[in-house]
Amino acid sequence: MGVREAIEETLSSALVHLGVNPDHVQFVVERPQRLEHGEFSTNLAMVAAKSVGENPRSFAEKLCQYLMDNPVDYQEKVEIAGPGFINFYLNYRYLHNELIQVLALGEDQFAKSNLGAHEKVILEFCSANPTGPLHVGNGWWASYGDALARLLRRCGYQVSTEYYVNDTGGQIRRLGESLLARRAGKEVNEDGYQGEYVSVLSETYDGPEEVLEAGKWAAEKNLETIRDSLEKLGIHFNVWYSQASIEESGAVQEMVELLEAKGLVVDQDGKKLFLSTKFGDSRDRFLTKSDGDFTYLAGDIAYHYNKLVIRGFDRAIDIFGADHHGQVASLKAAMEALEIGASRLEIILGQMVSLLSGSDRLKFSKRKGNLIPLGDLVDDLGPSATRILSLSTSIDRATSVDIDKVTAESMDNPVYYIQYAHARMASIERVRDQKGIIVPEISKINLSLLSHPRELALLREMRMLPEIVEEAAKERAPFKVANWLKEFSGLFHSFYHDCYVISDSVDLELTYARLALVAGCKLALRVALSLLGVEALERM
């Protein structure tokens, strides 16, 4: 049990002691922003004051009295501050204990959690249409999806990642038309795909003059390119799920019949209309088109039925680009109508990313083909820098990225700052080995020598990681791990600067203690980096 949990527990018993039911009081134990306010603090007195009918400060005094009679481990003093905060001042030796625990847990176990309790999650992301290469815009959130999968797995979820391939329908036909036009040496018409990649593909197409066949062939080729660029980023999907396959299997037909049986489908001019407004949608939605084909939505509903019912996942998480947010209400309505429950489908919207080149905003369009392939960016920056770049921006905020800046001045990317911290740790260990320093086992090391403010700050931040990981998983916010990494790396650089580990002027006992600290830091850093899919470098 960590120190925070111990404090929470003691506070609960204090409430019981004072005749208050702890279940009725929602209080938090947090780490104050300023160290002057103690190692931990709680708002308990302020939150509970009302139900007790007392003012916060006088209730806080009673709580403090209890805490003085029943101190938590390492407690040095408790104080009441401001409107009624209770601040805990601890002997910093509790941090040494935490270091021992981190080292004992090791890279596999540290910052692991059972939050997910083996819940089966299917995480779908990216899913860009195979009508062209993956460009920076539609591939931007792929790193986010992959990091989220890693985070959820670390927290005990069983995650399967999936890419939904839209390999059927009008766009594939349009792609085929464009391909055939190019092969015949003609211009692609206005609503076709005009990118150069179509011309290139057309040179190797030796199939029949048949639109659908040509389209499918081109889509397959594009998919290979998409796979390659994701591969460059180190992203592998567990499953590539074909839209065509779900239509051909008859699953869409079955789903429609299911809705019809519930009386939720009416006929309108020969087309089937799903009464989604009954479940909160802003308008009813067509399931079939006038040519008899199913609409995209029908396929998508069947696909989600397949995820949550046929394949039996407990939860489906989709990451959509914000330009698809119009689908959210319809899909959720369908989940309600099918009695799956809208809450089992979770949709995360990735806001649009616009690209700047200097001060020029780059406009791109897939049809026109003037886009920047993600693979090119990865070639310039490398996978780690590309990942950190997109993980450093919040997913629910539209952002702009200056391509010139991130490629030309790539040193600005925080990834180098973080990786440099790791390289320095590795470098210290190399020096240790060169000098033939043999570190004793942890129980023989005098960790209480670690008392420098830099050392203590590092230890405090290190022990935050498990909480950060849980929080990031809960909030589906891998950025939190990226932020922790930046913060932690900064603290390490400061430590490195002020506290020499191996030097003639440093006592050997202190060297041992600091080497243990470095080992703990390296371990924590490696865990966090692996959660984001970023490489930990021994040298740079």
Next chain:
RNA sequence: GCGCUCGUAGCUCAGCGGAUUAGAGCAUCUGACUACGGAUCAGAAGGUCGGGGGUUCGAAUCCCUCCGAGCGCGCCA
């Protein structure tokens, strides 16, 4: 017009009910040990948290409204 998302330092972003100093990084300016890698460190400057109301002991954070931005509003995908 309606809906969704979002406005925090010159730029990119944290903070998302708590402590009379709102935080980082980049850019700007000033400094740094004859020792483990200076891709570093220390410091300065920079903000009526889009405007206005409200709820609260307490609001950048919650609610309303206005302004501004992005996206969506097909039998497309």
